[in-house]
Amino acid sequence: xxxxxxxGAPLLAVRDLSVAFDxxxxxxxxxxxxxxxPGQRLGLIGESGSGKSLTALAVMGLLPDSAxxxxxxxxxxxxxxxxxxxxxxxxxxxxxxxIFQEPMTALDPTMKVGRxxxxxxxxxxxxxxxxxxxxxxxxxxxxxxxxxxxxxxxxPHQLSGGQRQRVVTAMALVNSPDLLICDEPTTALDVTVxxxxxxxxDQALTREQAACLFISHDLAVVAQVxxxxxxxxxxxxxxxxxxxxxxxxxxxxYTAGLVATARLDLVEPGSRLPVIGDFYASGAAGPQ
Amino acid sequence: xxxxxSDRAEPGVYEVRDVTRIFGHGDRRVEGVxxxxxxxxxxERYGVVGESGSGKSTLIRMLxxxxxPSSGRIEFQGRSIGELPDARLxxxxxxxxxxxxxxxxxxxxxxxxxxxxxEPLRSRLLRGRTDVPxxxxxxxxxxxxxxGLPASAARxxPHEFSGGQRQRIAIARAxxxxxxxxxxxxxxSALDVSVRAQVLNLLNDLxxxxxxxxIFVSHDLTVVRHICDTVAVMQAxxxxxxxxxxQVYARPQADYTRRLLASIPTLPS
Numbered sequence: 001x002x003x004x005x006x007x008g009a010p011l012l013a014v015r016d017l018s019v020a021f022d023x024x025x026x027x028x029x030x031x032x033x034x035x036x037x038p039g040q041r042l043g044l045i046g047e048s049g050s051g052k053s054l055t056a057l058a059v060m061g062l063l064p065d066s067a068x069x070x071x072x073x074x075x076x077x078x079x080x081x082x083x084x085x086x087x088x089x090x091x092x093x094x095x096x097x098x099i100f101q102e103p104m105t106a107l108d109p110t111m112k113v114g115r116x117x118x119x120x121x122x123x124x125x126x127x128x129x130x131x132x133x134x135x136x137x138x139x140x141x142x143x144x145x146x147x148x149x150x151x152x153x154x155x156p157h158q159l160s161g162g163q164r165q166r167v168v169t170a171m172a173l174v175n176s177p178d179l180l181i182c183d184e185p186t187t188a189l190d191v192t193v194x195x196x197x198x199x200x201x202d203q204a205l206t207r208e209q210a211a212c213l214f215i216s217h218d219l220a221v222v223a224q225v226x227x228x229x230x231x232x233x234x235x236x237x238x239x240x241x242x243x244x245x246x247x248x249x250x251x252x253x254y255t256a257g258l259v260a261t262a263r264l265d266l267v268e269p270g271s272r273l274p275v276i277g278d279f280y281a282s283g284a285a286g287p288q
Numbered sequence: 289x290x291x292x293x294s295d296r297a298e299p300g301v302y303e304v305r306d307v308t309r310i311f312g313h314g315d316r317r318v319e320g321v322x323x324x325x326x327x328x329x330x331x332e333r334y335g336v337v338g339e340s341g342s343g344k345s346t347l348i349r350m351l352x353x354x355x356x357p358s359s360g361r362i363e364f365q366g367r368s369i370g371e372l373p374d375a376r377l378x379x380x381x382x383x384x385x386x387x388x389x390x391x392x393x394x395x396x397x398x399x400x401x402x403x404x405x406x407e408p409l410r411s412r413l414l415r416g417r418t419d420v421p422x423x424x425x426x427x428x429x430x431x432x433x434x435x436g437l438p439a440s441a442a443r444x445x446p447h448e449f450s451g452g453q454r455q456r457i458a459i460a461r462a463x464x465x466x467x468x469x470x471x472x473x474x475x476x477s478a479l480d481v482s483v484r485a486q487v488l489n490l491l492n493d494l495x496x497x498x499x500x501x502x503i504f505v506s507h508d509l510t511v512v513r514h515i516c517d518t519v520a521v522m523q524a525x526x527x528x529x530x531x532x533x534x535q536v537y538a539r540p541q542a543d544y545t546r547r548l549l550a551s552i553p554t555l556p557s
Contacts, residue, residue: 179375191508192339194553220553224305248557261481265554272492
């Protein structure tokens with residue numbers, strides 16, 4: 001399924017991406033294909049275990065060696081699958097950046113966060129003596145951290161969850177990536193903090209004209225950031241299209257079920273909520 | 289949904305008056321809950337909404353007597369519970385049951401479902417109380433059926449079940465001693481949306497059929513709007529607004545409630 005909305009060559013072209021574990025016996029991702037054009041924002045939705053995060057990790061080359069990855073992942077036309085760790089590491093954090101759900105996994109607990117942001121910059125740019133600190137402070141301030149000097153000199157544990165996620169966002173953006181992969185970036189945050197972080201990601205993507213692959217189980221969150229969306233189920237892409245069409249008038253029964261269960265606001269309080277089984281009969285019978 | 293007039297004279301199941309819970313002291317003194325008063329009536333579905341650190345979990349821990357107030361008074365069915373020793377809380381332990389957010393951590397992985405579900409019936413505090421079922425195998429079958437799990441589930445371990453099914457097991461355990469009040473702390477927050485709908489439907493049916501009083505804690509105003517007829521919005525340990533859910537949802541009075549509602553992401557309509 002191609003979702004190229006903009007003209008020109010895709011930034012990222014994924015074709016027939018499959019992943020298997022246990023020497024090929026356990027296939028967990030089945031022939032996933034999509035394109036992301038420069039500046040395009042593609043959402044990836046589906047329930048837990050549908051293969052969303054796996055897709056992102058496979059694209060980034062972050063799966064363990066025990067994973068058998070086949071198909072093709074092209075970045076600006078160059079094949080990434082089979083590339084060595086050194087070549088991938090050069091891309092990651094510069095042209096390709098990623099924000100995860102739990103910021104503590106991305107932060108070193110023993111290092112002040114300002115230094116961690118600076119390190120990501122230095123790793124990918126030749127020495128800019130004396131110029132990194134102002135850039136780091138500007139970056140921290142651009143993600144809505146009000147007192148960047150104090151934040152930069154704090155350890156991760158001294159910050160709140162929302163502040164940490166903003167620091168991680170600053171780290172991901174410090175090298176002006178062309179593609180930002182966000183894996184449930186606001187799932188662990190309170191709803192008011194989530195609203196702020198989403199607005200920041202939106203602004204940053206616009207400012208940097210960066211493309212985005214945005215993974216979330218929350219359809220409404222995806223609708224706020226993305227223009228196009230893919231629906232995953234059991235390791236496969238089962239549906240896709242523009243956010244407006246897919247969420248307003250879903251045609252695929254599974255998508256219709258997902259949208260219906262997410263629209264709590266349309267159901268009379270106290271009445272029975274629609275479930276996916278009302279729309280789509282999955283292989284697994286019985287209550288989940 | 290039954291509407292419950294808030295001004296009725298009869299005392300509530302819970303009467304909470306000016307309850308404060310202080311953690312730490314000196315420079316690190318924090319008011320987890322600060323001067324909270326509320327009344328929960330029999331059969332009411334009372335929602336407590338707030339973000340992390342708002343004090344909602346501390347409040348319900350005190351309602352369940354898992355924690356004690358630093359000051360103020362909590363009455364359950366007319367009896368003050370704030371200062372009673374554990375040994376004298378049998379009446380509360382059988383009448384009030386809890387369901388937590390993450391069934392993975394609240395179910396003992398080394399126990400079979402049958403033992404997990406009937407554990408409250410074997411508790412020293414609950415055994416022998418007239419309101420607690422004595423025929424354990426019969427009660428096990430009843431509650432498994434009530435939550436939509438097959439009888440064969442009894443012989444299996446929690447890890448053999450999906451997240452939604454594990455939450456059903458936790459609900460079955462809570463129902464086992466025939467409680468009057470169910471306190472649910474973010475019971476669907478760890479679940480996928482499709483499973484969330486199933487568990488909310490189940491809770492709705494169970495509360496209606498067993499005429500339970502429900503205290504439902506959530507960060508999610510949309511879920512609370514669906515389940516509860518009354519809601520209290522908490523921020524920084526205080527209740528900033530409370531009232532009938534439909535009213536608070538449609539015409540929020542407190543700035544914080546308005547901000548909370550405005551922050552909920554919505555789908556295009």
